[in-house]
Ligand SMILES: Nc1ncnc2c1ncn2[C@@H]1O[C@H](COP(=O)(O)OP(=O)(O)OP(=O)(O)O)[C@@H](O)[C@H]1O
């Protein structure tokens with residue numbers, strides 16, 4: 001199994017004494033008349049002061065919904081059915097909307113995947129920042145807000161900040177737009193930053209710059225960060241601890257070096273094998289495909305097995321002997337009565 005590079009930062013995990021954020025046994029359901037559909041069944045994430053916690057797991061496992069629950073910004077169609085979201089000792093579900101609004105953007109800030117989409121193309125970066133700063137702090141004059149915007153852009157590494165305020169979003173690269181979002185997020189010295197796939201839309205070099213910036217903020221300002229990413233290398237390079245989610249549950253949690261280099265749960269091992277550098281390299285791929293295909297109640301899901309095997313073939317570009325082994329695994333599945341797997345698999349490769 002490959003070893004993900006784990007930063008020095010994560011070699012000395014800080015065990016939180018008093019958690020800044022504690023998501024405890026969170027369950028979320030989609031409103032569907034009398035029969036709510038469970039989307040998240042048991043997610044627990046704890047973040048200590050000045051700590052970065054990575055949250056990883058495959059698409060649809062509940063990372064973003066858990067982040068939105070931490071912000072108490074769940075979509076209309078989704079409701080919390082169990083668990084607690086505690087921020088600095090306060091259960092957020094007990095707060096009213098006014099109290100929550102006061103927390104969001106000041107104590108708890110968030111950044112998301114596509115920063116360009118958060119910026120209106122008709123307004124300059126300066127307009128955005130001044131409006132945003134004055135919304136949070138109405139007593140701030142336009143002049144003072146502009147001065148603060150320059151300081152913030154400086155802080156997040158945008159050179160010639162004063163001139164940049166006059167630029168429109170389309171004149172900013174994705175990395176610069178994300179820096180603007182980070183500048184706005186830290187404007188009120190938040191205690192906690194929730195970053196949902198903040199570097200996914202960026203190319204690799206820029207991605208590293210943004211991660212370095214987040215690490216600087218975490219170190220210098222003592223910011224606590226929840227970093228959601230599907231990319232274990234990203235999490236490995238900046239997080240002190242990692243929570244692994246699978247099918248709506250936290251299935252493993254611990255110091256980054258331990259979780260990524262010595263995973264306990266089969267799903268975490270499978271996730272590590274799924275990284276592009278290792279997928280499709282041999283018998284491990286089959287173990288990975290089968291592991292991934294078991295749901296949390298350990299039933300083998302035929303469609304999922306098919307999906308996992310074909311994605312290894314497609315993405316991992318395995319050699320012919322590996323394809324053969326994968327097909328054999330498909331045939332083994334057939335003998336278990338999982339006809340759909342082999343039918344589709346044969347169709348795909350022939
Ligand atoms: N607004 C919504 N209404 C109903 N169901 C939703 C809504 N948003 C997400 N879901 C469902 O909840 C589950 C968890 O979704 P979520 O967006 O949290 O996944 P994720 O782990 O962030 O995935 P990704 O890596 O693709 O971003 C999925 O099954 C998804 O289809």
Ligand SMILES: [Mg+2]
Pocket residue numbers: 063064065196
């Ligand atoms: Mg998501």
